[in-house]
Amino acid sequence: MTYRVFIVDDHHMVIEGLRSLLGDEKEIELAGHATSVATCRAFLQRQLPDVILMDISLPDGNGMDLCREVRALYPSVFVIGLSTFSQQSFIHKMMEHGASGYLLKNATKEELLEAIRDVVKGKIYLSEEASQIMKKDNPPAVVLTRREQEVLALIAEGLTNNEMAQRLFVSTATIDTHRKNLLTKLDAKNTATLVRKAVQQELIQV
Amino acid sequence: MTYRVFIVDDHHMVIEGLRSLLGDEKEIELAGHATSVATCRAFLQRQLPDVILMDISLPDGNGMDLCREVRALYPSVFVIGLSTFSQQSFIHKMMEHGASGYLLKNATKEELLEAIRDVVKGKIYLSEEASQIMKKDNPPAVVLTRREQEVLALIAEGLTNNEMAQRLFVSTATIDTHRKNLLTKLDAKNTATLVRKAVQQELIQV
DNA sequence: ACCGGCATCCCCTATTTCGGGGATATTTTA
């Protein structure tokens, strides 16, 4: 049984590295590679690999969304996330979007092979770092409502309650309530802490 | 003339990729690789390559500092920074610390070879993205005084002027002045903007 | 010896945020 593996990554060095690592494995057949979401889509319309090794950052999109798309359209294709970062948000999103595994780019050949073997069997493979991150009941992900997200973003942009109220066509009292709820949810006691924690938890992009 | 190239990167895939890309170039001789600052140091004590391809993030340190160290100890060795990120701070610091070039990991084989050829001649090689970042007279780096940095950090931690005054054994009026100066320097009109901009400009680490 | 930058302190007032409440209507969801 040989597994057909497709690579999606915009770093030539990584593609070359993977080809070199996997190239002479009998059980692996390299189906090719793509350096963007678009070319990956194009490829999949013509043929399906067993496994896709997918970087999370692509020039024309991101691996998280692409992963969900692939899983929805081609349920037989397993996806392994690949990235330099061990940021929880990436790993979480990738897994939530149907990935079967996650590897950091410092993975060894053995880890790679093990991951591929595992996922084609329907198992989940997480690298050491990734599984640690998934395990640690990481900061019970704050859940913000749509409105709260909006207000949070505007706060970070420097708007006052008054300005936000005008912008969103509501009373300042409403904004004030949202603001208080944000402070509570993020366990912040003032705006400074609120913004810092929001950045930390990737609720706003800096 | 063949150039001896040494690789410092903690990502096996990247190392493999580089070996694969450069391995069969006649003008390149791969001197070896290291996956940490420590092993790099050890290697250099025994032999010197012409060029080091150096990742900016290493498990036991970072490429920026290592770069400076290498240039100080072995001026004949040229360093090319290597990373996934095109963050200005990295590129800047790398170049300030004596690097001769900077490549992103999506560089092609041609770029790699060109970079190596250039730097051994004493020239500077920057990838397209890197040079753009160096060029754009990037946000005229805000310069904060020692005290301002302290206060900024404490603001981001959520301390009020009063609390900071106590912590630093000065009057709240003093803190207030620093705070105003921070707002002016960072062109922020309130705390929220101040914190966000401070994070953006890496004046505080999140 | 002088100048500039820095840190320190003070005054004033207006605006904004924080910390408690409580209330009601509309969605969502279980």
Added chain:
DNA sequence: TAAAATATCCCCGAAATAGGGGATGCCGGT
């Protein structure tokens, strides 16, 4: 369909920040 979540609005008062202004001493470098 009933319960929960969300979004909306309001009150109060205390605390903190913002925006002006000005002033003094210290230290390092030319």
